[in-house]
Amino acid sequence: QVQLVESGGGLVQPGGSLRLSCAASGFTFSTYAMSWWRQAPGKKSEMVAQIRNDGQLTDYALSVKGRFYISRDNFNNTLFLQMNNLNTEDTALYRCRKGTGENWYSGFEAWGQGTQVTVSS
Numbered sequence: 001q002v003q004l005v006e007s008g009g010g011l012v013q014p015g016g017s018l019r020l021s022c023a024a025s026g027f028t029f030s031t032y033a034m035s036w037w038r039q040a041p042g043k044k045s046e047m048v049a050q051i052r053n054d055g056q057l058t059d060y061a062l063s064v065k066g067r068f069y070i071s072r073d074n075f076n077n078t079l080f081l082q083m084n085n086l087n088t089e090d091t092a093l094y095r096c097r098k099g100t101g102e103n104w105y106s107g108f109e110a111w112g113q114g115t116q117v118t119v120s121s
Contacts, residue, residue: 002026002110004096009115016086016119022079022096022112030054030074033099035108036081038092038117048094049081050104059104063089086119093117 008020020036035050049070051058058070069082079096093116097108 002098004098004110004112006094006096006112006115009094009117011118011120012086013121014087014119017082017084018086018117020081020083020094020115020117022081024077024079024096024098027098029072029077031102033102033104033106033108034070034072034079035097035099035104036068036070036079036094037097037111038090038094040089040092043092045095050099051079052104053099053102057103083117086117088119091117091119 003025005023012018031053033052036048037045038048039045048064049060051070055072067085071080093114095112095114098110099108100106
């Protein structure tokens, strides 16, 4: 079955950086779009970044554009999220999701358990 395991979260000061990873298994990783979502306490989950199956097309939420970068390694079945210039509003549980097609227009399914990112001085 589909398994998504996130890692790389932690406590970081404002202005700092983190790199999240999502190890995928149970499906042919290279044939599906992938995405990162986050949920802050008391708020709904929001899509942060998404990437086409071949890694050649990406899309970002306005709140992270220019600071976050999504990428993927289709040989090692891993999704990444490089997060730079973090601020307190980025504090959330970050989770990856598997697409239902090559592009994100097809939607997403499955959730990883998440990795906590806390931005605080």
